[in-house]
Amino acid sequence: MKKLFLSAVLAAFPAIALAQNAPTGNVQTGKQLFVKHQCYYCHGTTGQGSRDGRRIAQTAMNLQGVTNYVRKPTGAMPAYTEKILSDKELTDIFAYLKSLPPAKAVKDIPLLDQIK
Amino acid sequence: MSAEIWNLIRNEDWSLVSEVVFQSFWPTRLWDFTKHYQFIGGHGAYGVGYGAPAAVGAALANRKYGRLTVNIQSDGDLNYAPGVLWTAVHHNIPLLNVMHNNRSYHQERMYVADMAARAERDVSKVDIGNAISDPNIDYATMAKAYGMFGIGPIENPADLGPALRKAIDVVKRGEPALVDVVSEPR
Numbered sequence: 026m027k028k029l030f031l032s033a034v035l036a037a038f039p040a041i042a043l044a045q046n047a048p049t050g051n052v053q054t055g056k057q058l059f060v061k062h063q064c065y066y067c068h069g070t071t072g073q074g075s076r077d078g079r080r081i082a083q084t085a086m087n088l089q090g091v092t093n094y095v096r097k098p099t100g101a102m103p104a105y106t107e108k109i110l111s112d113k114e115l116t117d118i119f120a121y122l123k124s125l126p127p128a129k130a131v132k133d134i135p136l137l138d139q140i141k
Numbered sequence: 142m143s144a145e146i147w148n149l150i151r152n153e154d155w156s157l158v159s160e161v162v163f164q165s166f167w168p169t170r171l172w173d174f175t176k177h178y179q180f181i182g183g184h185g186a187y188g189v190g191y192g193a194p195a196a197v198g199a200a201l202a203n204r205k206y207g208r209l210t211v212n213i214q215s216d217g218d219l220n221y222a223p224g225v226l227w228t229a230v231h232h233n234i235p236l237l238n239v240m241h242n243n244r245s246y247h248q249e250r251m252y253v254a255d256m257a258a259r260a261e262r263d264v265s266k267v268d269i270g271n272a273i274s275d276p277n278i279d280y281a282t283m284a285k286a287y288g289m290f291g292i293g294p295i296e297n298p299a300d301l302g303p304a305l306r307k308a309i310d311v312v313k314r315g316e317p318a319l320v321d322v323v324s325e326p327r
Contacts, residue, residue, distance in 0.1 A: 061265045062265060063250075063265065066247070066254055066326050067251060067326075067327070069325050075165045075325070075327035076162070077165075077327055103256075103258035103259045104259070105258055106261050108261045109257075109258065109262070136144040137171075140171055
C-alpha cells in the first residue's frame with residue numbers, strides 16, 4: 026500500500042522524481058573546468074556576466090535546462106557538443122555555478138550607490 | 142574599475158580618450174557624459190595599437206584647457222607602440238593611463254574560442270598566441286622605464302582607489318601617469 030502511495034505521488038509530481046535522480050557535480054572540479062573550457066572569457070571568472078555573455082552565477086535553470094542550452098544555444102554562444110564538453114563535466118560546472126554567491130544589491134555597493 | 146575612476150573624476154573637468162567596448166561599456170553606463178570632449182569614441186575599425194597613441198594625442202589637445210584626461214588602456218594595444226609613453230613624458234602631456242590588463246589579446250581569444258567550439262576542437266588550447274602571460278608584463282615598470290610615474294600591478298580592489306589618487310596627483314602636476322590594474326577579461 027505504501028509503495029502504491031509513493032508511486033502515485035511520484036506520478037503526480039514528476040519533478041520530485043527528477044530531483045531525486047539528478048546527478049550531482051563537484052564544485053571544485055566545476056570551477057577548474059569553467060576556466061579550462063574558457064567559459065570565463067565571456068561570463069567572467071565568477072559568472073558575473075559581461076558585454077559578451079550573460080550572468081550565469083546561480084543560474085535559475087536546472088541542469089537539464091543548462092545542458093540543453095549549451096548543446097543548442099540560441100544566442101551568439103557557440104554550441105559545446107559532447108565531443109568537447111561531456112555531460113559529466115557540464116554537471117560539475119553546473120554545481121560550480123549554483124555554488125556562487127548572488128549578486129550584491131546596488132545599495133550594498135557604496136561606489137555604485139552614489140551614482141544616481 | 143570604472144566606478145573607482147568615476148568616484149575620483151566626477152567633480153573634475155574630465156575627458157575620456159579611449160574606447161569603452163573592452164570594459165563592457167561600463168564608463169558610458171556609469172559616468173555622466175554631458176560635453177562633447179568627454180568621449181573620444183571608437184577607432185572605427187578593429188585594428189590593434191591605435192588606443193595608446195590616440196590617447197596621447199587627445200591628451201595633448203586637452204592640455205591647454207586644463208582637463209583631466211583619462212585613458213583606459215588595453216594591455217594588448219599598448220604593446221604595439223609603447224614608445225608613445227616616452228612621447229607623453231618628453232612633451233609633458235598630462236594623462237592618466239589606467240591599464241585594463243586582462244593579460245591577453247582577449248578579443249581575438251574569444252573569437253578563436255568561438256571558432257574552436259564550432260569546429261568541435263579543444264577550446265582549452267586557444268590561449269596559445271593570445272594570452273599575454275608567462276611572464277606577465279609589469280606595466281608599472283614599463284612606464285618607469287620611459288620616465289613615467291607607474292604603480293601596480295593592482296590585484297586587490299581595495300588598493301585601486303588609493304593608487305588612482307596618487308596617479309591623479311601626478312597628472313594634476315602636468316605629467317602623465319600609469320596605473321596597472323589586473324582585470325577581468327571584459
